[in-house]
Amino acid sequence: MDRRIYGIETEFGLTHSAPQGRALSADDAARRLFAPVLAWGRASNVFLPNGGRLYLDVGSHPEYATAEAATLHDVVAQDAAGERIVDDLRAQLQRTLDEEGVGGTVHLFKNNVDSAGNSFGSHENYMISRRTEFARLVQHLLPFLVTRQILVGAGRVHPTGQPPFGALTPGDGSPSYSFSQRADHIWEGSSSATTRSRPMINTRDEPHADAQHYRRLHVITGDSSMSQTTTALKIGTTDLLLRMIEAGQILPDRTLADPATALRVVSHDLTGTAALELANGERRSALELQHEYLDAVTRFVARHGAHHDRVDRVLDLWERGLRAVAEQDASLVDRELDWAIKKKLLDSYAASHDMDYSHPRMVQLDLAYHDTSATHGLFHMLERRGAVESFVSPEDVSRALVEAPGTRASLRGRFVAAAHDAGVNHTVDWVHLKLNGEHQQRTIMCKDPFATTQQDVEDVIRDITRGDV
Amino acid sequence: MAQERIFGTGSRREEETDAPDPATPPTSGAAQARHDTQGTDDLLAEIDGVLETNAEAFVKGFVQKGGQ
Numbered sequence: 001m002d003r004r005i006y007g008i009e010t011e012f013g014l015t016h017s018a019p020q021g022r023a024l025s026a027d028d029a030a031r032r033l034f035a036p037v038l039a040w041g042r043a044s045n046v047f048l049p050n051g052g053r054l055y056l057d058v059g060s061h062p063e064y065a066t067a068e069a070a071t072l073h074d075v076v077a078q079d080a081a082g083e084r085i086v087d088d089l090r091a092q093l094q095r096t097l098d099e100e101g102v103g104g105t106v107h108l109f110k111n112n113v114d115s116a117g118n119s120f121g122s123h124e125n126y127m128i129s130r131r132t133e134f135a136r137l138v139q140h141l142l143p144f145l146v147t148r149q150i151l152v153g154a155g156r157v158h159p160t161g162q163p164p165f166g167a168l169t170p171g172d173g174s175p176s177y178s179f180s181q182r183a184d185h186i187w188e189g190s191s192s193a194t195t196r197s198r199p200m201i202n203t204r205d206e207p208h209a210d211a212q213h214y215r216r217l218h219v220i221t222g223d224s225s226m227s228q229t230t231t232a233l234k235i236g237t238t239d240l241l242l243r244m245i246e247a248g249q250i251l252p253d254r255t256l257a258d259p260a261t262a263l264r265v266v267s268h269d270l271t272g273t274a275a276l277e278l279a280n281g282e283r284r285s286a287l288e289l290q291h292e293y294l295d296a297v298t299r300f301v302a303r304h305g306a307h308h309d310r311v312d313r314v315l316d317l318w319e320r321g322l323r324a325v326a327e328q329d330a331s332l333v334d335r336e337l338d339w340a341i342k343k344k345l346l347d348s349y350a351a352s353h354d355m356d357y358s359h360p361r362m363v364q365l366d367l368a369y370h371d372t373s374a375t376h377g378l379f380h381m382l383e384r385r386g387a388v389e390s391f392v393s394p395e396d397v398s399r400a401l402v403e404a405p406g407t408r409a410s411l412r413g414r415f416v417a418a419a420h421d422a423g424v425n426h427t428v429d430w431v432h433l434k435l436n437g438e439h440q441q442r443t444i445m446c447k448d449p450f451a452t453t454q455q456d457v458e459d460v461i462r463d464i465t466r467g468d469v
Numbered sequence: 470m471a472q473e474r475i476f477g478t479g480s481r482r483e484e485e486t487d488a489p490d491p492a493t494p495p496t497s498g499a500a501q502a503r504h505d506t507q508g509t510d511d512l513l514a515e516i517d518g519v520l521e522t523n524a525e526a527f528v529k530g531f532v533q534k535g536g537q
Contacts, residue, residue, distance in 0.1 A: 013531065013533055014533070015530055015531040015532075015533075017521060017527055017530050017531075019521060019522075019523060019526065019527075023530060026532065026533045036476035037476055039476070040475070040476045048475060049475070060533065061533065085475060088474065088475070088476070089476065092476070105521070107531070109531070114531050114532050114533045115528045115529055115530075115531050115532055116532045116533075118532070118533055120533070345512075348509055348512075348513065349513055349516065352509075352510075352513055353513075359524075360524040360525040360528060361520075361524045363524070363528050364520060364521075364524040364527055364528050365516070365520075367527075367528060367531065368516075368519075368520060375519065376519045378516060381512065381515060381516070382512075385508065385512065387508075387512075401475065402475070
């Protein structure tokens with residue numbers, strides 16, 4: 001498909017640190033964080049005027065789901081806006097605690113692991129064609145997802161080395177750095193589970209659209225990205241691969257013998273050269289597999305043309321990202337890819353303070369990289385200093401805080417804004433807009449995720465605005 | 470970095486008002502090398518200024534139930 005809906009769901013980590021006092025528990029912090037949301041929408045699960053969804057998820061994680069985006073530009077802007085919205089709640093809670101004299105500091109992290117080895121996710125959604133055989137798509141996608149961490153992993157410090165398979169606690173080896181945060185927490189290739197036995201692709205089939213034509217691919221193996229260019233590469237490469245698979249392109253079978261083990265091997269091998277066993281007995285490294293995908297996609301784009309105006313930028317960063325690993329020269333991407341940006345920062349800190357990755361300070365820095373605060377977050381510190389690249393402008397992000405992308409989300413966003421401003425009781429999900437008015441009860445279905453106008457939605461918004469409900 | 474506020478009615482984030490302007494991009498050659506060293510020193514000092522002193526306690530304090 002040349003046009004596709006994308007979305008990213010991000011679970012945030014939250015902690016209240018009070019060295020001189022009594023810290024709030026994670027549950028209490030989350031509950032208090034959502035107090036303004038509750039006051040705004042009478043629920044801790046709300047859809048916003050920008051079309052996105054904000055809620056408290058399993059394990060007291062604040063979670064933000066972007067609105068449906070139809071372009072790479074929009075999904076990156078919506079994801080960045082989501083971080084700002086949740087961080088604004090953090091800043092409000094901080095002020096409240098300061099006023100109450102509770103003190104301490106509230107930290108919100110856009111990362112994927114806490115210090116006890118609990119993992120929380122970043123989920124990518126891609127609308128795919130129902131015509132494409134799902135098993136074939138998964139077959140080609142899995143080896144790609146297993147190996148793409150060498151490009152779009154968020155990087156992680158292991159003060160005592162790689163954890164043994166299945167262990168949530170660190171290993172007992174020498175200190176190390178891995179490409180991915182999430183790789184050590186994924187257990188299988190694809191299934192319908194999300195928490196007990198975490199797969200890479202969740203097969204739950206909830207298209208949120210016309211099920212005859214579309215299905216939703218739910219990828220849950222990725223790391224959350226701080227860097228906009230990393231987000232763009234993560235979504236952009238996966239979209240290109242899907243486009244090629246959907247077009248029926250013949251690809252060699254690179255099914256991995258053991259995807260979950262391969263995921264860990266790739267994450268902990270910074271050279272990208274460790275041999276992974278394929279189901280057919282052959283062996284390939286992460287670099288070799290990624291080069292195969294890049295070459296196939298490049299040839300596909302040459303034959304069929306670019307389907308959006310950022311394809312060149314995606315292909316360029318993809319190629320450079322692989323070269324950075326192959327030549328062991330992270331400086332090729334240390335303004336664009338999270339694992340390299342973070343590693344550069346950690347390495348210069350370690351050098352100037354004469355410490356290595358076994359030092360607790362390194363783990364703290366790793367965490368602080370993902371801190372969403374503009375003043376305390378290390379990524380945002382680099383951003384402010386012009387040390388990292390962006391993919392969308394600050395104005396685009398500011399607009400995405402209040403404006404939905406040009407998709408069905410714009411209908412939802414305008415409906416939510418109108419109903420909220422008029423104080424009219426309403427219920428919304430991804431497909432339905434429901435009005436629970438005094439005189440009118442109406443449910444409208446928005447089946448086409450690309451549609452930005454729909455007569456019955458315009459009618460109901462007009463009625464709400466007139467006070468006619 | 471003005472923040473459009475969706476929940477609540479407070480003003481923009483106070484902590485951001487004294488954030489310095491983005492550094493101007495470095496030029497080239499020796500000037501750049503000096504600038505980079507200077508920039509790195511500034512950055513590391515800024516980091517030390519915001520990190521909590523007890524790294525171990527801070528990290529251990531961040532424990533949550535697993536998500537999805």
